[in-house]
Amino acid sequence: MLMLLPSYASPILAVTAGPRRLTILALGTSLLLAGCNGDTNPSDQAAAGSTAAAAGAASATVQAAPAPAGDLGDQLAAKRKTLVAEAVSALQETQAALDRLAADDTRGAVEALARATGKLDIVLAADPKLALAPVDVRVAIHDVVTTPDAVRALRTRAEAALDDGRLQDARHLIADLASEHVIDVTSLPLATYPAAIKQAAALLHDDKPGEAVAVLETALSTLIVEETVIPLPLARAEALLARAQPLSERPQRSAEEQAALQGLLADARTQLDLARALGYATKRDLDALYDALKAIEDKAEAKESGKGLFDRLGELFGTANRSSNPDQKPKDG
Structure with missing residues (x-):
């Protein structure tokens, strides 16, 4: 602005x-x-x-x-x-x-x-x-x-x-x-x-x-x-997912690692929920982040590796941050 x-x-x-x-x-x-x-x-x-x-x-x-x-x-x-x-x-x-x-x-x-x-x-x-x-x-x-x-x-x-x-x-x-x-x-x-x-x-x-x-x-x-x-909710969600990535991408996780991963993912979802409640970003941009998070959560729940699922997160968060600025928010968002 x-x-x-x-x-x-x-x-x-x-x-x-x-x-x-x-x-x-x-x-x-x-x-x-x-x-x-x-x-x-x-x-x-x-x-x-x-x-x-x-x-x-x-x-x-x-x-x-x-x-x-x-x-x-x-x-x-x-x-x-x-x-x-x-x-x-x-x-x-x-x-x-x-x-x-x-x-x-x-x-x-x-x-x-x-x-x-x-x-x-x-x-x-x-x-x-x-x-x-x-x-x-x-x-x-x-x-x-x-x-x-x-x-x-x-x-x-x-x-x-x-x-x-x-x-x-x-x-x-x-x-x-x-x-x-x-x-x-x-x-x-x-x-x-x-x-x-x-x-x-x-x-x-x-x-x-x-x-x-x-x-x-x-x-x-x-x-x-x-x-x-x-x-801040978007920044915190991105930071939480950065912490979750090495745990998610492991081919095998201990019980403690599995619990830590699921806790980080739950906290990241809470931050996205807060971003949406506060009106940051557009519905389309947040939906894309929720979809990416859901894919990671599904792999975590199945105790499988989430390798590759984090690759687009930086781009998605960048888009959401830009659309949170009034002069950069798409009119159809």
Whole structure:
């Protein structure tokens, strides 16, 4: 999902916990409060620690369901690699220019904008076709401690409230029904942002600081945020099946191994049930996962090897994850 960032805000770290819902917002990089260099950012370490702790707490509520913290860390690392250091610096210099103007230091603002322009010129020279320059990655974890049956019961009550015209009652009933990682990547739009910086600099040279401020604030308000949703039930089901695979593929299993395999498969099915109850993915995508799981369960029940039955799971989970994002969900799903 792409959205415009309505207003510029400094990075924050917020943690809220309740009896039913856990929400954590953690930043991958700091836009203004830290420089962009090769050293490990303390805020990155705090974010990673908070993310891992949240995922651990979530997994503790689901028997034998490992939290996909490692997978999330890999995805965040991949996102961070796309950050453009010069674009981050340009954003920092833009805010510095506004700070200088607030202090009636026009010369300092002009110098900051000159540095920002130089940084953006480097970005465009390196890749003239680049439309968006990523400058920030942040992750939020929303998790709900519940069961598929409890979710379905709440949905039924919410639907009844909607039928009665009680929209606010329905809204409160389903407000906490989410179990997901949300990764936001903020980018500078290179088609418009560099021109805005140059326009603001020209206005300052014409002794029009008020208009320059308006141009810069508008530029900062048009940063673009790309949002990716990763449903936790799907991530947990995939992790459980990854643990089940070596047991399933053995030609012979001990009684303990057989019990462990069937337990993992049962937990994976519960996670798929939760994903369906929460409305993640499409019916078609979840049906394909259920069919694959049923084939594995049948082999386990017959105490036969499930070799080859796991080969398409990565593809199936990838499709289900993509269809859980509003802008990627098929219209006929």
